[in-house]
Amino acid sequence: MGRLSLVFLLAFLQATECAVILEKDALGSESCKDFGLAFERMFAIPGESPLLECPLQIRHLFNPAETLYNVTWYDERNGSEITDGQPSVSLTGTSLWFLNVSLQHQGTYTCVVRTQSRCYRQAAVLVVSEMTAGTCERPQRGMQRISARVNDVLSCPLRRYLRSVDHPSIQWYKNCEPLQDDDKFSPNKDILNIRNVHLDDAGLYTCKMTFSLGGVAGEMAESIECTVHDEYLENPRVIEPVHEIIKVERGSSFRKDCVVVVPGKGIPTVEVLWKVLIESEEDFISKNTSLRIHQKAMNESRQEEGFILVRTLSVSDVSEEDFYLNFTCMALSSRGNPTGQFSLVPEGPNLFLLLGLLLGSVALLFVIGVLLCTIFKVELALWVRTLFPFLYKTTDGDGKQYDAYIAYPRVLDGSSEKAEVFAMNTLPQVLEGRYGYKLFILGRDGQPGEAVVDVVQDALSRCRRLLLLYTASSLCSPEALEWAEQQTGLYRALVENSMSIVLLELEEIREPGRLPHSVRLLKDKQGALQAWKRRKRWMCWDRKLEDRSTSLHPSAGFWREVRYHLPVRGKAKERNWFSF
Template sequence: MDLSHMWFYFFSIFCLTGSSRAVGEFCKDYGEEFDRVFSVPGDAAMLNCTLRAPNVFNYTIVPYNISWYNSKTWRELTREKGKVVVQGTTLWIFNIEMEDAGYYVCIIRTPYGCFKQSNILIVNQTIPDKCGRPYTTEQVLTNKANDKLSCPLTQHIRIVDNYTIQWYKDCKPIKNSNPQRGRFMTYEEKLLIKDVCPEDNGSYTCTMTFNLEGHRGRISETIDGAVKMLYSLDPLVDEPLNDSVKADLGFPLRKKCRAFVPGLGEHTETLIWMAEWTFISENNSYDIYQEPQIERRDKEGVWLERLLNFPVVKEEYLYINYTCHVWSYREYRSAYFTLLPTDSKNLLPIWILLTGLLMFTGSAFIYRRFKIDIVLMFRRMFPFLYTNTDSDGKVYDAYVTYPSLFGGEVSGEAEMFALHMLPQFLEGKCGYKLFILGRDSLPGQAIVDAVEESIQASRRLILVYSGTTFCSRGHSDKDSPVEAWQSFERQTAMHRTLLEGSLQVILVELEEITPTQLAFFPESVLHLRRRQGAICWWKSSRVRRNRGLKCGGCREMNEGEDRRGELASASVFSPSLSSSSRFWKELRYYMPVRGKRMSCPERTAC
């Protein structure tokens, strides 16, 4: 080990273990946390350090240590029975006393420096004969509507082991009643109120009693429930009635839209006519126009009316849905009518319409069923119609990311697919150029640089995954190095795909995914999977993978079960590399078009 490595090693240990150096230690100061924490004696308080963030340091690859200090004594806070629990970036203080008020400093140390931030805890004395908290938030309730109040302790609920919530109104406990009879019902952290009335004005307190690592605590928040007396409820459309209206060609026609919006006070309600989704003008010089909106108010609400005028009914107006749309402050409603002819001589347009519809439906079905084959055939027969991609500044056709081997956790199936089968087909048969980390990266090159540069230089990203790829997120608070860079690959790709729109991701699913496994998938992957779908390798396999493996137990399988999984997976990769396979056709469909430079022979069908 040379001197530079020894210096880095000892400096890392020194930085990450030197808690006694808080006083006088030179750290980059991020000032005070914007959100103050308020509490009262006897309650618990949660302080959160926001320095573990990408804009402060790269916590995914840089080792770090978090310490909390009381600014009064500069003594490091550690777990103290009945009083303090430290959970990384979160500091819990139980059984608050007035003396606990003050500044609490969070310090994060890395081998390259340290960062600090102050959190302020404000402790207020409770007011006698008042069960509410001195600092309150306001939430609005709509009069005569079904509404709800939300307890502002959502962030706390996600962290504690278990909890119960009790609601109070003006210091009196609210009992959870039958939804069919009572007006109050609790659901998770919400208080549902049926038929809000002026008497519901008042002070509401939600008290959460919870357990956390053997400690029992209590936190309360008070809400000022303000009933909004001026209200606007859901519109009720009186006409049209979602039916058909018959009219004579060459004659005028008028149709009324009439709706009632219950409410009190002045509100903006809007009623308009549309033909399908095309707005109808108010200009009476048009062939079809709508008259100005008429409003008539009474003590219960407002009636809205608007007439739709056809000066002369023409054939092209028939068989169209004319929809009346109504908006109120609270909700939206619509109703329509379909214009039909009155005599039998107008049946011809119906047959023409039905025939055209049938032909369109058949064409759409054929195209949908054979879309990929049609597009691939068109690319092969007319390559000169496509732009050559050599001039777009990209080096690789696709960047391949997959779950790889690390620490004995075998992802051999994904390795075999990504390192052998994909290159054998896409590079060997179709002439594409792939980038695979570890295979194509330069020796000694930093992984972060290799990932960012290669993804930027790629036209597509192929994400290969199985049902257990994302399981480890549910079993470990600290990712392994390989899991960290694989997560970085995904994050970089999703950023370019969802935020920048500069990269197209191709999802390759190796095995059938169960609902239990889906619960562990990142939200970005689930969003792409729902939006564009995934190319399913397992559908083309001769033997489907044994689906007994669940994410909830992906770390508890014994060696015998691992061996059986390997034997079962051997058959998963038994399909040939034939270009006529449905899987390879789909993959080629989503790969970039190489333009006139692309000249795959007929035998490869690329």
Template sequence: MGLTPTFASLLFFLGLHGICTGFLQENCTNYSLQFERVFSVPGDMAMLNSTLVSPDVFDFQTVPYNITWYDSETGDEISNQTGRIVVQGETLWFLKITENDSGDYVTILRTPFRCYRQVTKLVVDQPEKCGRPRKCNQRLTKGVTDTLPCPLKDYTRKLDSYNISSTLTWYRGCERIVDRVGQYVYRDRTTLLIKEVGAQNNYDYTCSLNFTLGGVAGSVSETIDAWVRDEYSMVPQVHEPTNRTIRAEIGTNFSQLCSVFVPGVGLPFVDVIWSMGNKIIDATHPSERVYTIAQPFRFQDGSKKGVYMELLLAFSQLREEDFDVNYTCQAQSGRGHPQAYFTLLAADPNVMLPIGSVFGCVMVLFITSVIVFYLFKVDIVLWFRKMFPVLYRSKDSDGKLYDAYVAYPQSCAIGFSVEVETFALHALPHVLEKACGYKLFIAGRDCMPGEAIVDSVVENIQASRRLLLLYTASTFASKRHTSSTSSTSSSSNNNNLSKNNNSESTTGGGGVGFDEVYPDARQQLECLAAMHRALIEGSLKVVLVELEKITPAQLALFPESVRHLRKKQGANAFTVPPEREIVKQMNKDHSVETETHHVSAGHLLLLTCHLLVAAHGANVTWSRAGRLELPGGAEVRDRLLWFLPVQASHNGTYTCEIRDETRSLKLNFGVSVSTGQCPDPPENISVPQGVRGGLPCKQKEIFRLNKTRSIRWMKDCRPVEPISVDESGYLRLPVASEEDGGKYTCLVDISLDGRKYTAARSIQLTIKRDLTDAVLAKPEVMFPRWQVVVVEVGKAAELKCLAYIGFGEDPDIVMYWTVDGKFVEEYEGLVESWKYTHNRGRVYGLSTLSISKVLPLFLNVSIHCNIMNRVGRNAGLVLLQEGNLSPSSTSYLFH
């Protein structure tokens, strides 16, 4: 049942009765001391502004209210005083500050039903010669054009709401700065632009705002302590892609790297994005078919310093809709917005591929066949001879009884050894006769007892198809032998050799002879007959078999005929080849400092080796305290270390090591196991009292599993009901108070392999009472992020930009527009402005760019809405395209 208007008005006036009785007797909701303090010096003007008129406090647009200011020391109500004080609702003006004005001032806001109380502190300091004693710090970037925003924007906005004009003057120290003289430009009412910032700009700058209020002309000033940093960045350069077409086959995977080089020093404020047509590709997870992967920064030193910022565009599977499309890589920065593209086309039918495949298979088959035949040629020949005897003509018709005659240094001969005899009488028969089926004649095994040596040698060599001459380094080294040119018959001398092994001979046969006789007559006759038949007649094939390594000095003592034959056809060596020297070069290990994970016993823990970003395909091993054997309950899956679940015995240090052909990388993890449901907090997050905030659930390893999960939060191991929790586990908190401090634990319940596990991570939240500590957030552009606006050339147009600032109006926020990388002041007909706007307790900046007449040079160029503060900067992009602005025309906005 609602109240009648008359009754509501009665209640309102009864509430106003507290003005007469004093604010101390009222039971008002106390908002304590305001976060912002007001600093001033004697003689200046000062503005105290209450923040009670806010939708976070009450619905001020529908509920009537009244505001009264009080002096906290006397309790007296403050009203207008000519030449001294002006009260304008929630704003209290001091037209001429004195030292006695320093203190706390109370604001009482009354509605028909409730009242609210807030304290605002005014601090009056003694002035300095040049500037103000309280200074704010701002950074300037060396070598580029930068800006200094004046912290008096609250004053200019308030004066604008009164329709009171004001002027702003800048000073460098005590010296006044003249607009557009030297390197200084008054960019707008509250911003000073400095060209080519250098070390000389490390100075105090004062902005003084002059205006007339309540019939009193006065001013208010703020001093900025500007310091020049060496970090800077120039216009980015896109090295890849290179505006070309690329052909690929449908159904295959594909990737293209966007490589952007940013000249400068330090880490630049540059965003690298991929877009497909006019749509930004923002997917980053491989589960998406088209996604991007950020690559590690690569810093370049030398004469051209800078950093490479790279973003990989990947397609897990190419589809038909992916072709005939331009893929653009763009680098967004305050210095410029270069871009490059590539066009993906379907590959032409490649007839060379099957031809090359067939040819390659034939070559591989041929090379394999050659290698196999080379390694197993004897076995292959024997197998063919056995399986296909019809293909081989019988050798029995040539009258030969043996396949080979084996000549070797026999007992009492030069070069004889037990090893040589064993090789000739056992190794050769075992291989050639038993395994290969050859027939051998071996002296000492096959000759008849009492048979003459000459007859045995001549007849059996005549009956053999080839001769195997086995020798060592000392076989021919007893005396120097040379070839003879004698052609004398050797019959009688050979007979003499059969009678006396120590007699000397000067015979030769067929131009091949020995000047001196071997101590063993059979060895001499075998060598003479073999060389004669091989070199003179050509009727016998001699196979030289060296049973040890022959040096050049030893080879010089060989008979000339043996040396000639060895040079002509080579020799088969049965010596052990020298071992190859193996040189191993070990790279020095690289290790990373230990990262400690605090976890409770019974919970799930997953360790990810972050070095995997740069080590795809490398060998990954996990160890504990230098041992590859992991404790029970810990196992490696997909190169990740799982604890299923964590046990008390898992305390310790674990090492992830990645090895490839060139290096070894190590990353250490500390695991600290505690009892209870909530582990110890590894980090501390501070939030000022009276500010809204939130806590992240740092369980990215668990979230990457893409399993169904539930997220819950606990404070000091007691369940809490949060305002909201998003899918990443981010816990949004109410306005922070002292009792909100404590240990917060994010618990993720997940099912793996049919079992339920819980992963937990704690964060210590500290509520700061010192209001001088401010928490600044990086600004975020809500729109436009990537917008195409259809305009008509020669007509007017207006662009708007909305950016999220935080939970309070930040005096250091700067919003401005750039066209093709240039400030709007460099163009005629462009006017920019911006203001704060509030929505559900959040503060946004709304900037407007008014174009009096659209020129052709404004079309298809990057128009950026820029916003920055001391924490960072952000930008939104607009492209103007010419078209017919009919009622059906629309602007295309892509987030």
């Protein structure tokens, strides 16, 4: 007896376990990944044909084009599988269609998707309610809000079913009155455009979709409770960047701000992101700040006119692969997705900088050249004369016999002794003995017994320059003035400036007013060569050389100036440009 009871007990437990397994198999819960209850509800009233889509996003679970799968629907009220043979119910693809819904169909339905190795499930809710007698308002409705004083839109909740049915057509209603395309409303399938929204545009809107499925017609509808708020935001605008090309150096760091302006009032629901186009594929740039290229957190600030959103793109080390890529900033919003972009190019030579350096160098060289020519004018002129004598005309054939006439005051009281020594000894030794000039010195080159006036007149006519030597005592006395006036030719040369005159000042003149009027005017006009003056051009001036130099033995600089003012002894021949 006990043994027989044990057999019946084991048989009962096995039968119970099989029933449980069958029930689990019926609900598809034996090894399925459960995604719970879907957030969205399907609302219907008796007589409509609602379509309950499988809430599972299959394309995110696996690749439906490469993986075999099947979809099964279960009624959670009794755990039974729904088949095509049941009345008023049809299975179309992944959807469960109620042909003529009634209050008895309200409930939760589970969609199970199976592959060869995996199983997924998620539940959806169908709500069926009677309409209130004597009104066209549906018992359930969604909520949407639009902004005043701008153009705004309402979205039909049935838009998610457009791809699941054939020949869909949507009709919009406001407070049970059908809406047509006019200046105020513009229905566009699942979107209702409302122009220049006013506060009185609030109310109850309904979108009704008629369709066919498998040759059977059906309809379903959803209602929207629309409210209007006076705070509004306009379309976002990307201010920076705007199709820019930026030059950067390889290896340098780089930062670029994306600046988006959202005019108006309210709460902006705009996301600013950076992306880059690489080989025809767009990739969003990472927000990981440890990467070489990343985007920082978005900064939002409120202004009087609206909002300014800024997100910074940072490149810590610009490399070769960054050049010529399109970095794009995108403002994501329900009112549009404006973009702005820029590209990086390697920084080449700065032409303006090079031009500036070139012009600066030319200007510097010009200034240096002017200074050198000013300071070393005499030395440069003598150097050119020595190296390039063919650049100058020869003095042969100009009708002159002497290069210079040497004049100095000759008075009886001995005041011109220094000038006479310089004229008779020093000048001939240097200018004639060393440099080969021809000088006419009165008292040395004149014929004995000739009148002084006649000698001076004739000699001046045969000389190319007049060198007037004087000291502080020799030319500042009444006797010297009388001497100069007695020599008619000399006086005429001084007063009329009929030939080139060089003044050689052997002593410092402390009272210039005592000089003859003609000499004073000439000195004021062209200056005088001062044999007594020492020019200290360099810091390493040797005082021993200064002590050795006297007015009778001037410095080398004085002699260079004298040679500079004397005629150029060129070798170039005059050419007759009209002869062949």
